[in-house]
Amino acid sequence: RRGAITISAGNAGQAYAWAGREAGVPVTVVMPQAAVASKVAACLEYGADVALHGSTIGEAFAHLATLQEERGLVLVHPFDDPEVLLGNGSCGLEILEDLPDVDVVVVPVGGGGLIGGVTVALKESRPAVRVYGVEPVGSDALRKGIAAGEPVRLSPQSVADGLGAPAAGRLAIGIGRRYLDDVVLIDDAGILAGLRFGVERLKQVLEPAGAAALAAV
Numbered sequence: 001r002r003g004a005i006t007i008s009a010g011n012a013g014q015a016y017a018w019a020g021r022e023a024g025v026p027v028t029v030v031m032p033q034a035a036v037a038s039k040v041a042a043c044l045e046y047g048a049d050v051a052l053h054g055s056t057i058g059e060a061f062a063h064l065a066t067l068q069e070e071r072g073l074v075l076v077h078p079f080d081d082p083e084v085l086l087g088n089g090s091c092g093l094e095i096l097e098d099l100p101d102v103d104v105v106v107v108p109v110g111g112g113g114l115i116g117g118v119t120v121a122l123k124e125s126r127p128a129v130r131v132y133g134v135e136p137v138g139s140d141a142l143r144k145g146i147a148a149g150e151p152v153r154l155s156p157q158s159v160a161d162g163l164g165a166p167a168a169g170r171l172a173i174g175i176g177r178r179y180l181d182d183v184v185l186i187d188d189a190g191i192l193a194g195l196r197f198g199v200e201r202l203k204q205v206l207e208p209a210g211a212a213a214l215a216a217v
Contacts, residue, residue: 003028005073007064009057009161010039011209012078012113017048028073030064032057036161036207056155058166079113080169088114092121102129108213109133109142109183111165112172123179133176133183134216136160136191142168143183146176159188162209190215 003026006016013029020027027048031040033055043050053063068075077084091114095102105122107115119131133142136158144152145168156164168176176183186194191208194215198206206214 003071003073004076005030005064005068005071006076006078007031007057007060008078009110009164010036010043011162013048013050014039014042014046016076016078017043017046021047027076028067028071030060030067032060056166057164058153058155061166077169079111079116079165080171081113082171084113085117085120085171085175088117089121090117092118093125096122096125100126102126104130104132106132106134106213106217108160108163108209109135109168109172110139110163110209112142112145112168112176115142115180116169116172116175119175119179130181131179132181132216134212135183135185136163136212137185137187139164140183140185141165142172142176143185144168145173146180146183149173149177158191158208160191160208160212162207163212184216186212186216 005028007030016027017029028051029043029048030051033052040050054060107118109115115133122129122131135143138157141154151167151170153167191212195206195208195211198204198211198214
């Protein structure tokens, strides 16, 4: 009844905006001022209240806390939440359904919600499958978090705005330390090469966040 609030570069925000509309829950999405215009527009079209603030996702996170307190909103985290990981785990199950003998799965990483869920689903169902995370060179929150054993804050810099979390979630870090085979880094030139490959060879227009995994492959 009070409404929900989340933060996003745009992808998780669109999902929460859509879900809020379907459930009749008002949703506020906090996004950096430089957020991709089409992602902002989609959140608005789904009925969310979009608050643009700060030049970085870290500054936007600080603004989220202020809005949450001022308006009495319920935080729905974009990635560090068991329900989010469970939902994303369904992607891992679908991979196994389509490719029962899959050897390697490559997943792009932002805050870790996607790779956390996918990895558990895969490794618990088929332990032999190898799972690799892919992060931009300037936005390697999960790799640093796994090394430190806890979230490490950074100022993400990459063409892949969807992979720009200021820190990886604790859940993903714990899962990564237990299950992940590795987290590989790829620079912006490589990410854009993956995007170009998708257009030229697959006839698919990918955003950089999705093209990162293709580029790593």
